[in-house]
Amino acid sequence: MQEKGDWKQNTPFDPSLVRFLSELFPQMDEGDRFAEICRRFEAKEFKGLAITLKEAAFMKLFCDAYFLTKIRNKAINAKLAKTNSD
Numbered sequence: 424m425q426e427k428g429d430w431k432q433n434t435p436f437d438p439s440l441v442r443f444l445s446e447l448f449p450q451m452d453e454g455d456r457f458a459e460i461c462r463r464f465e466a467k468e469f470k471g472l473a474i475t476l477k478e479a480a481f482m483k484l485f486c487d488a489y490f491l492t493k494i495r496n497k498a499i500n501a502k503l504a505k506t507n508s509d
């Protein structure tokens with residue numbers, strides 16, 4: 424997210440995550456929960472933090488969705504440009 428300009432280092436990550444989730448999944452009600460998880464990880468406040476398998480699976484889905492929507496086209500175009508220049 425930093426490379427794409429969607430998050431700046433040394434700033435909280437959760438607003439960037441919530442913004443992305445709101446854009447891609449506008450009907451999702453769990454955005455606040457995922458923001459809380461991010462805040463707790465950034466603050467290294469793990470005591471009492473329980474993450475369900477469902478939440479872990481959703482985080483994987485969110486990462487995949489981000490890569491597919493934000494990074495995939497750039498990577499494909501770079502690969503095509505390299506192939507065409509060879």
